[in-house]
Amino acid sequence: MATKKTPPRLAPAPPMCGPCNGTGEVARPVRVGRKRRPVGEQAGICLACFGTGEATD
Numbered sequence: 001m002a003t004k005k006t007p008p009r010l011a012p013a014p015p016m017c018g019p020c021n022g023t024g025e026v027a028r029p030v031r032v033g034r035k036r037r038p039v040g041e042q043a044g045i046c047l048a049c050f051g052t053g054e055a056t057d
């Protein structure tokens with residue numbers, strides 16, 4: 001009787017946060033002036049996952 005070898009189970013990957021794609025950071029546009037002219041983007045912490053990159057339930 002052969003024993004069945006079971007492959008080591010990998011831990012399931014945590015659900016990825018949507019807004020930051022799992023990076024924990026989001027690029028937010030930087031605007032200046034009255035016209036709110038966009039001057040670029042700045043990396044900011046993702047408020048959906050607080051920088052963990054994992055989707056919270």
Ligand SMILES: [Zn+2]
Nearest residue numbers: 017020046049
């Ligand atoms: Zn996030």
